[in-house]
Amino acid sequence: MSAIASAMGRAEFEQALRAKGQYYHIHHPYHKAMYGGQCTPEQIRGWVANRFYYQINIPRKDAAIMANCPEASVRRLWLQRVLDHDGHTDDEGGIEAWLSLAEAVGLSREEVIDQRHVLPGVRFAVDAYLNFARRATWQEAACSSLTELFAPEIHQSRLDSWPQHYPWIRTEGYSYFRKRLSEARRDVEHGLSITLDYFRTGEEQQRALEILQFKLDILWTMLDALTMAYVHHTPPYHTVTENQVYHRGLGL
Numbered sequence: 001m002s003a004i005a006s007a008m009g010r011a012e013f014e015q016a017l018r019a020k021g022q023y024y025h026i027h028h029p030y031h032k033a034m035y036g037g038q039c040t041p042e043q044i045r046g047w048v049a050n051r052f053y054y055q056i057n058i059p060r061k062d063a064a065i066m067a068n069c070p071e072a073s074v075r076r077l078w079l080q081r082v083l084d085h086d087g088h089t090d091d092e093g094g095i096e097a098w099l100s101l102a103e104a105v106g107l108s109r110e111e112v113i114d115q116r117h118v119l120p121g122v123r124f125a126v127d128a129y130l131n132f133a134r135r136a137t138w139q140e141a142a143c144s145s146l147t148e149l150f151a152p153e154i155h156q157s158r159l160d161s162w163p164q165h166y167p168w169i170r171t172e173g174y175s176y177f178r179k180r181l182s183e184a185r186r187d188v189e190h191g192l193s194i195t196l197d198y199f200r201t202g203e204e205q206q207r208a209l210e211i212l213q214f215k216l217d218i219l220w221t222m223l224d225a226l227t228m229a230y231v232h233h234t235p236p237y238h239t240v241t242e243n244q245v246y247h248r249g250l251g252l
């Protein structure tokens with residue numbers, strides 16, 4: 001008989017979720033090189049162009065969660081996440097801010113929007129997140145957003161270190177990171193309260209931790225793909241061609 005995990009109290013469960021921060025992509029060598037000032041302009045540009053695919057899929061993921069959620073009070077709060085990225089009357093939105101970052105690091109809007117630099121590994125990782133949110137219960141999908149517990153620190157570290165290491169990046173580019181500091185803190189309060197309310201038994205709480213690990217795996221895997229391409233110079237098909245022949249997404 002398999003051991004049945006006993007249920008944790010609310011505070012202990014929250015601690016267990018927070019302890020997953022030890023696997024956050026802030027510890028990935030690609031990110032460490034970024035804050036340490038060791039990235040080349042090509043490595044920064046590759047990261048920004050690839051991360052664009054994450055950015056454009058976050059509001060689609062949040063809309064999928066809303067579509068699966070029958071509770072108006074939850075949707076009303078969750079809607080703000082879509083507006084944060086897509087923008088509204090008073091705010092250009094995160095996707096537009098990310099395009100400003102792209103221009104600030106020397107990419108054209110066109111080459112970012114047409115996704116020519118998006119590596120298959122990054123695409124598959126992001127797609128796995130979107131598809132999980134479509135199929136899971138809205139509470140499980142909310143739980144998968146909890147890597148945002150750890151995100152303010154990573155955004156702050158970029159604000160603290162990039163200007164000094166990469167003076168060639170135009171300062172207008174930093175507004176996205178600044179914007180996310182407060183948005184992520186607000187999001188995570190809501191996502192955390194849903195998770196703490198919903199996952200009650202020991203087994204459910206273990207599942208929540210596994211969902212959070214799934215999301216951490218997604219973030220880490222994106223950086224592994226970037227490492228192959230921009231650190232080792234071994235992008236897909238490098239033994240065959242120097243061209244970026246990979247598909248641009250099938251829209252699934």
Ligand SMILES: O=C(O)c1cc(C(=O)O)c2c(n1)C(=O)C(=O)c1cc(C(=O)O)[nH]c1-2
Binds near residue numbers: 146150151
């Ligand atoms: O730059 C980062 O390292 C980072 C990480 C994460 C994250 O932890 O998922 C998000 C973001 N940024 C971010 O900007 C963002 O809007 C965001 C939304 C979500 C989510 O899961 O709903 N994660 C993240």
